[in-house]
Amino acid sequence: MKSAVALNTENEARIIDGRSAAAALCEDLKPRVAGFRARHGHAPGLAVILVGSDPASAIYVRRKGEQCRAIGIASTQHTLPAETSEQDVLDLVARLNDSAEVHGILVQLPLPPHIDTRRVLAAVSPAKDVDGFHVTNAGWLAIGKPTLAPCTPWGCIRLLRALGVPLRGKRALVVGRSVIVGRPMAQLLLIEDCTVTIAHRHSENLADLCREADILVVAVGIPGLIRGDWIKPGAVVIDVGINRLPPDDATPKGRIVGDVVFDEASAVARAITPVPGGVGPMTIACLLENTLRAAEMIAGD
Ligand SMILES: NC(=O)C1=CN([C@@H]2O[C@H](COP(=O)(O)OP(=O)(O)OC[C@H]3O[C@@H](n4cnc5c(N)ncnc54)[C@H](OP(=O)(O)O)[C@@H]3O)[C@@H](O)[C@H]2O)C=CC1
Numbered sequence: 001m002k003s004a005v006a007l008n009t010e011n012e013a014r015i016i017d018g019r020s021a022a023a024a025l026c027e028d029l030k031p032r033v034a035g036f037r038a039r040h041g042h043a044p045g046l047a048v049i050l051v052g053s054d055p056a057s058a059i060y061v062r063r064k065g066e067q068c069r070a071i072g073i074a075s076t077q078h079t080l081p082a083e084t085s086e087q088d089v090l091d092l093v094a095r096l097n098d099s100a101e102v103h104g105i106l107v108q109l110p111l112p113p114h115i116d117t118r119r120v121l122a123a124v125s126p127a128k129d130v131d132g133f134h135v136t137n138a139g140w141l142a143i144g145k146p147t148l149a150p151c152t153p154w155g156c157i158r159l160l161r162a163l164g165v166p167l168r169g170k171r172a173l174v175v176g177r178s179v180i181v182g183r184p185m186a187q188l189l190l191i192e193d194c195t196v197t198i199a200h201r202h203s204e205n206l207a208d209l210c211r212e213a214d215i216l217v218v219a220v221g222i223p224g225l226i227r228g229d230w231i232k233p234g235a236v237v238i239d240v241g242i243n244r245l246p247p248d249d250a251t252p253k254g255r256i257v258g259d260v261v262f263d264e265a266s267a268v269a270r271a272i273t274p275v276p277g278g279v280g281p282m283t284i285a286c287l288l289e290n291t292l293r294a295a296e297m298i299a300g301d
Pocket residue numbers: 152175176177178179180181182199200201202203206219220221222240241242243279280283
């Protein structure tokens with residue numbers, strides 16, 4: 001480990017508690033959900049489509065349903081076999097677009113390879129696109145007017161705002177450029193008046209790019225990619241990565257880790273999100289928030 005890391009060990013980073021931030025957001029949503037129900041006589045509704053039986057996806061989808069019910073959102077799950085045709089998925093999306101009880105539609109990704117993901121996402125009504133993946137909502141975000149913003153990056157912004165560190169004028173680096181996380185993250189940081197850089201697979205000198213960042217958001221999917229000595233002392237680190245390590249004796253199911261070497265980074269950073277317990281719980285809370293907002297917008301509240 002570099003000396004800069006050792007020198008900072010008495011100055012341990014603040015661990016950003018995503019679970020309590022998510023619980024606080026859900027508490028705020030509860031009375032708003034109850035208000036919607038009082039005004040309209042029915043709850044906001046979320047429909048989740050899961051194609052196939054990927055175990056991780058099934059767990060996330062179940063968790064989303066549980067948390068909806070906990071705050072009064074009606075949630076329905078549509079589980080289709082892996083061999084379902086693209087047309088059948090499109091037909092289901094069309095039915096949900098037309099359903100008055102459904103205000104939010106989430107198509108759990110990844111879809112099986114025989115299904116054209118872009119075509120399915122394009123079929124979701126932009127008004128019900130609580131993931132914010134439709135080109136219409138991506139476009140609103142790109143012109144600086146987010147309507148339904150993707151849940152994971154929106155959750156990261158909420159965590160950053162809650163920290164109370166100024167974002168305006170700061171150098172932000174987003175590592176990863178996916179449509180789900182990296183790109184919308186960069187757009188949201190731009191709206192916060194950060195100076196934004198996006199890195200990806202082909203970026204040269206990633207370590208040096210990281211060392212310039214006051215705000216470092218990592219969404220790659222490679223465990224331990226980002227080392228402690230890549231981090232600017234005092235930076236805020238948001239680790240979006242979720243990686244399951246191979247099982248060992250201590251953890252027969254395999255430990256979940258992020259893309260950042262947490263122990264090294266937390267000795268240098270001002271604040272850092274843990275994995276698990278960081279960005280993940282906030283993602284789900286923001287999905288509930290988007291569902292309520294979609295319902296309010298559809299109802300003309
Ligand atoms: N906590 C949460 O709520 C969520 C967590 N995740 C997790 O976040 C991670 C990223 O997810 P997602 O964005 O969907 O993943 P993708 O695989 O879609 O994108 C990964 C990105 O990382 C880039 N990349 C790959 N290798 C490198 C490298 N060596 N150096 C720099 N960049 C690299 C890729 O570059 P290129 O474009 O050039 O290929 C790509 O842009 C995963 O671990 C996922 O599980 C995802 C969604 C929600």
